[in-house]
Amino acid sequence: MSFFDKLQNVDRRVIFLVTFLIVALPLVRPIGLPIPIGPMTQAFYDTVEKLKPGDVVMISFDYSAAVLAEQYPQSKSAIAHVLAKGAKIVAVCFWPDAPTFIDNAITDVLGKAQDHPKYGVDFINLGWVAGGETAMASFGKDIHATCAKDHYGKPIGALPLMKDVKSAKDFKLVIALSTGTPGYRELVRQIQAPYAIPLVVGVTAVTAPEVRPYFPQQIGGVLEGLAGAAEYEILLKRYGYVGTLSAPMDAQSLGHLLVIFFVVLGNIGFVLKKYGKAK
Amino acid sequence: MITPEVVGTLIAAALTVMVYSFLYKENKAYRLAEHVFIGVAIAHGVVNASKYVWDKALTPIITKGDAFWLLPVLIGLLFCFFLSKKYFWIYRIPVSMVVGMGTGLAISGLMRSQFTDQIVQTIAIPDPKAAWYSESHPVNTVLIAIGVVGTLFFFIFTMEQKGPLLYASHIGRWTMMVAFGAAFGFTVMARISLLIGRLQFLLNPKAVGWYLIPIAILVVAVAAVLERTKRVKKT
Numbered sequence: 428m429s430f431f432d433k434l435q436n437v438d439r440r441v442i443f444l445v446t447f448l449i450v451a452l453p454l455v456r457p458i459g460l461p462i463p464i465g466p467m468t469q470a471f472y473d474t475v476e477k478l479k480p481g482d483v484v485m486i487s488f489d490y491s492a493a494v495l496a497e498q499y500p501q502s503k504s505a506i507a508h509v510l511a512k513g514a515k516i517v518a519v520c521f522w523p524d525a526p527t528f529i530d531n532a533i534t535d536v537l538g539k540a541q542d543h544p545k546y547g548v549d550f551i552n553l554g555w556v557a558g559g560e561t562a563m564a565s566f567g568k569d570i571h572a573t574c575a576k577d578h579y580g581k582p583i584g585a586l587p588l589m590k591d592v593k594s595a596k597d598f599k600l601v602i603a604l605s606t607g608t609p610g611y612r613e614l615v616r617q618i619q620a621p622y623a624i625p626l627v628v629g630v631t632a633v634t635a636p637e638v639r640p641y642f643p644q645q646i647g648g649v650l651e652g653l654a655g656a657a658e659y660e661i662l663l664k665r666y667g668y669v670g671t672l673s674a675p676m677d678a679q680s681l682g683h684l685l686v687i688f689f690v691v692l693g694n695i696g697f698v699l700k701k702y703g704k705a706k
Numbered sequence: 707m708i709t710p711e712v713v714g715t716l717i718a719a720a721l722t723v724m725v726y727s728f729l730y731k732e733n734k735a736y737r738l739a740e741h742v743f744i745g746v747a748i749a750h751g752v753v754n755a756s757k758y759v760w761d762k763a764l765t766p767i768i769t770k771g772d773a774f775w776l777l778p779v780l781i782g783l784l785f786c787f788f789l790s791k792k793y794f795w796i797y798r799i800p801v802s803m804v805v806g807m808g809t810g811l812a813i814s815g816l817m818r819s820q821f822t823d824q825i826v827q828t829i830a831i832p833d834p835k836a837a838w839y840s841e842s843h844p845v846n847t848v849l850i851a852i853g854v855v856g857t858l859f860f861f862i863f864t865m866e867q868k869g870p871l872l873y874a875s876h877i878g879r880w881t882m883m884v885a886f887g888a889a890f891g892f893t894v895m896a897r898i899s900l901l902i903g904r905l906q907f908l909l910n911p912k913a914v915g916w917y918l919i920p921i922a923i924l925v926v927a928v929a930a931v932l933e934r935t936k937r938v939k940k941t
Contacts (some may be wrong), residue, residue, distance in 0.1 A: 439729075440729065440730060443729040445709060446898075446901070447905075448899075450898060450901050450902060450905060451905050451909065454902070454905055454906060454909055455909060465753045466838035466840065467838070469837055469838035470836065470838045471838050473836070473838070475826055479833070493900070494896075494900075495903060496898065496899050496900055496902055496903020496906070497899045497900075497903070503934070523750070523751055523754040523755070523871040524750065546897075554756065555754060557755065557758045557762075560811055560812060561807060561808060561809060561811055564811050576761070578763075604767075608879075612820070613812075615815075615819045616811075616815025617811070617814065617815055619819070620815060620818050620819040620823070621815065622912075631896050631899075632892040632893070632895040632896035632899060633889075633892060633893050635888045635892050636885065636888050640824060640827060640828075641824075641827070643832050643833075644823065644827050644830060644835070645819060645823055645827065646824070651892075651903065652892070652895055652896055652899055653895070653899040654895065675899075675902045675906065678898070678902050678905075679895065679898055679899065679902060682894075682898040682901075682902075683894065683895070683898070686894050686898075
């Protein structure tokens with residue numbers, strides 16, 4: 428095998444090992460690379476900023492454990508921002524894995540979830556609603572008929588927050604943290620469009636290109652993967668929010684540089700081999 | 707002190723290392739982790755779904771005598787006929803109901819949100835007063851409009867693509883290639899984020915820390931011994 432062939436066929440185990448090291452090192456010793464704020468993250472932030480104290484926000488957690496690295500930081504930041512504005516949260520999920528993530532995210536932000544003195548007043552965890560898009564449509568029409576009890580089995584009619592929240596019309600904003608189906612697309616169809624409620628979304632990076640056509644008219648702001656979450660954390664610093672994504676973003680940036688390096692390396696090998704043959 | 711949390715964390719760390727051992731080559735440690743994952747995921751789904759049916763339908767029937775819920779429960783039970791060759795046709799009844807209802811719901815919202823609204827969005831210029839607005843937005847809007855029209859021309863198969871149609875179709879092809887490139891870039895970003903998530907877990911001194919080293923050595927050693935045993939048996 429010639430040198431040019433070797434450039435095009437680097438052993439995958441070498442690539443994996445170098446990727447591992449390049450990604451792991453900044454996590455142990457962060458570099459502090461700058462993180463510019465993207466327009467869609469800014470739009471997400473601006474939309475939440477418009478909330479007034481007492482407004483009710485629906486946050487839909489539609490993701491599984493596989494994407495926790497990207498969507499869990501988005502979830503925590505969104506909860507912290509909404510509560511910092513004095514708004515109230517109705518948390519729900521249409522994926523069976525997510526009730527625990529709602530619980531954990533609220534606990535990480537407020538210290539407690541179910542046992543918090545403001546549970547049922549400032550926020551509520553309605554848990555999983557089975558049925559996908561059908562459940563979303565039903566939830567939008569009549570919340571009390573769709574989820575008579577919260578995630579912990581308490582009747583929601585008895586909780587002060589839910590006394591005036593009957594349907595999707597009572598929400599001032601919907602935040603969709605979604606990664607697949609059902610997710611933001613179904614919420615656009617069943618909640619945003621029929622009830623004309625502003626919608627912002629947090630998605631995984633894989634989903635991000637699919638969301639862009641909806642921005643800014645149908646979806647008012649987007650957090651795209653880990654990068655979007657890191658940008659959002661920076662914007663939330665003015666509320667005293669302590670972010671955790673500076674080191675992961677260093678790792679992300681170096682990981683991308685490595686991928687670009689290997690792509691360029693392979694192409695150099697390809698071009699030089701072709702040029703050599705032609706000569 | 708060994709608490710259930712510590713044991714759970716160690717199991718999670720061991721499974722993570724077992725999954726990543728696939729990067730060297732496929733081995734039994736990886737396969738075990740894969741099977742455990744699938745088993746746990748299915749069990750989690752079944753338990754959640756059963757609990758939901760119990761809370762939502764069976765509890766009102768038993769405690770309040772609410773007969774209304776008998777209907778969806780019975781329709782749901784018809785799914786079990788999937789397992790019968792003779793009465794498989796009965797299984798099609800609940801399936802047709804679910805598909806019909808899902809399609810009806812989706813189409814009513816889809817025509818507006820994913821068809822007419824999307825056409826409007828294609829040519830809409832964002833509000834210049836928005837904080838995130840930049841001078842590049844009108845240029846992007848024009849590029850998107852040209853790209854969308856070009857892509858539509860690419861999929862016209864009822865006439866020969868030549869002359870202006872061919873140029874429009876070429877624009878469509880380039881637009882799609884740019885879109886696929888962007889999608890690939892975002893996929894790389896997502897995959898690296900997943901690696902970062904696992905590494906954060908493994909390198910967190912409060913969660914796993916230095917326990918990781920003996921776990922990793924154990925996983926690699928077990929995988930290597932099993933591989934060697936397999937090779938010896940073959941020879």
